[in-house]
Amino acid sequence: MGTPQQHSISEAQAAMRSGKLSSVELVRRCLDRHRRYNGALNATLCLAHGALDQAAQCDAEARRGHFRGRLHGIPLVVKDNIDVKGMPTTAASALFAQASPCVRDARAVEKLRGEGAIILAKTNMDEFAAHISGRTSHWGPSVNPWRMEERFSPGGSSSGTAAAVAAGFCWGGLGTDTGGSVRLPAAWCGLCGLRPTYGSVSLDGVYPRASSLDTVGALAGSVRDVSLLMEIAAEAPFPGAKAGTRGNGLRIAVLAGDMEDAPHAVREACALSIRRWNELGTCVWSSFPLLEDxxxxxxxxxxxxxxxxxxxxxxxxxxxxxxxxxxxxxxxxxxxxxxxxxxxxxxxLRRKREFTNAVEAFFINTGVDFLLLPAARCAAPRIDAPAEEFGRARSLVNLFSITENPSLALPGAQADGMPFGLQLVGPRGSDGPLLRAGMAYEAAYGPFPMPL
Structure with missing residues (x-):
């Protein structure tokens, strides 16, 4: 059975409007894949009651010519530190194992539902969003759908959302990113994920990890779908988000980081991905010592x-x-x-402001549109890899966790059969142009394959 991601969200919407596809079909496909794979992946913690009934209601409305919005009848998932009405929020912790169902949606969830989304499940995560491995949940580790039997890490802390999207349980999902928790799972699961400009998405209804760093982000199989989800979730429209994709003419500073100790396959995948970006614009190799300070x-x-x-x-x-x-x-x-x-x-906090100003000054002084760098120095480690391996993996996301810049993780090439993702980083407030650049890359090189 093919994965649900045989359409983008906008394509699925068009098919539903023409009567060629129904929300019930979409939800059934997702639930079928969930039944088939979740025992091995442990991606979800709680399925929503009545998802098929909600889908049937969406279909009935569609037949009457009524569509709630741009996500009408589309199944999504939500990380379990974000409130969803009628479902508990446990933050994957034993402390909240007996939590009561939430009485209201988090603001970001409310906005997605307002456009017609069906919330299919709450997803597993590292406990309290405090790791990047996906292995620290009270409910057991999540597993990367790529080479599933070998039990690679999906990344964390948005581990379950990434695994669920990559396995085809849904069309996309919400995660949170404090220190790389959207970007690393996206990079290691072959997905696209955005950490938006800090403050652009409300944290109302989100269990805190670090309030000066916390962001709500989206993960999906394409940049176009991430852009749609984030445009809806954000409190204000992303400037330029609806303009055409932009490729040629970009000036991109490549910050490769210290990749000398990376496996040969990873270095090759990184080099190939950078060559592709250079075909879309002009890549200039740059040094920015603050990256790994x-x-x-x-x-x-x-x-x-x-x-x-x-x-x-x-x-x-x-x-x-x-x-x-x-x-x-x-x-x-x-x-x-x-x-x-x-x-x-x-x-x-003072140093945080200094780092933020230094990155903004780099954009101004070099005249580049974006920064391009690996999301990590490695493809996904195994779930039981030493802590030091995960610690080294997150070093390239730290700077942009603290400087408030939007950062888009998107697939590059495969390394030994596993995804290896890059980060494209823009000035603060450049989420729209950043997503357009990602869509240009996607249009040129096609969507990344799905693992199952």
Whole structure:
């Protein structure tokens, strides 16, 4: 059976409007794939009740010529730190294993539903969004659908959303990105994912990880679908998002990072992807030492720990069993945050502003439109890889976790049969042009294959 992603969202919508496709068909395909693969992937935590009934209602409305919006009858999934009415939010933690169903949608979910989306499931994640492996969930690890039997990491913390989209359980989904948690899963699962300009999507109804870094992002099989989801979820339209795709004439600064120790197949995949971008515009090799400055990582870590400890303190103190049930890494981060003096936190916020200004100055001084770099130094490691391997993997996403820039992860080439993704980064507020550039790349080189 083919995957549901044989259409883009806009193509599926056109087929529904012409009567060639129904929402019930879409939802049934997704549920069939879920039944077939989720036992191995552990991508979802909770299926919505009545999804087929909602789809039937959408179809009845369509027959009367009424369409709720641009997502009418389209099945999506939502990461389990984002509230969905009628479903619990557990943040993949034992602390909330008995959580009651939410009484309202998060703002981003509300906006998707307003355009007719059907929320099919809540997805697995790293506990409290505090890792990038997908293996720290109270409900067990999620698995990358690529070479599924070998149990590679899907990336995290939006692990379940990435696995669900790549496996064809849905047309797209919401994740969150604090320190790479949309970009790495997209890159390792052969998907597209956007960390938008900080503050452009409401965090209302999102369980906090680090409020000065948290963003809601979308993952899908194409840049075009990510663009549609993000345009709907954002609080204001992305400037230029509806203009035609732009390719020729782009000036792109390539920041390759230190890839000398990367496997040969990864270096080859990276080089091929960069050559493709160079065919769309002009790529210039650039040096930007701040990319891998140790002070950037320490600043990200300090902000994340301090704000996490501050924002989850009430829940931790209300659950004395946390000491024995919460993942050791989460507890270590919480305790670290408790020990950070307020003056050090204020200093970290000052450095954050300095880094943000430095990146904006780089765009201005070089005259480039975007920065291009790998999302990680490796393709997906195995789920049980050493912690150091995951730590090294996230080093290329740290800077743009802290500088408020929009960053689009999109597939490059395959390395040893696994996806290897790149990041395209733009100035703050350039989400629309960034997505258009991604669509130009996609139009030139076609969609990335799906794994199952």
């Amino acid at each position: 140790p002070d950037v990582m320490s600043t990200v870590d300090l902000l994340r720990s301090y704000e996490f400890a501050r924002d989850v303190r009430r829940d931790m103190e209300a659950h004395p069993e946390a000491e024995n049930t919460v993942h050791a890494g989460v507890l270590a981060d919480y305790r670290k945050g408790q020990s950070v003096p307020a003056r050090e936190y204020e200093e970290a």
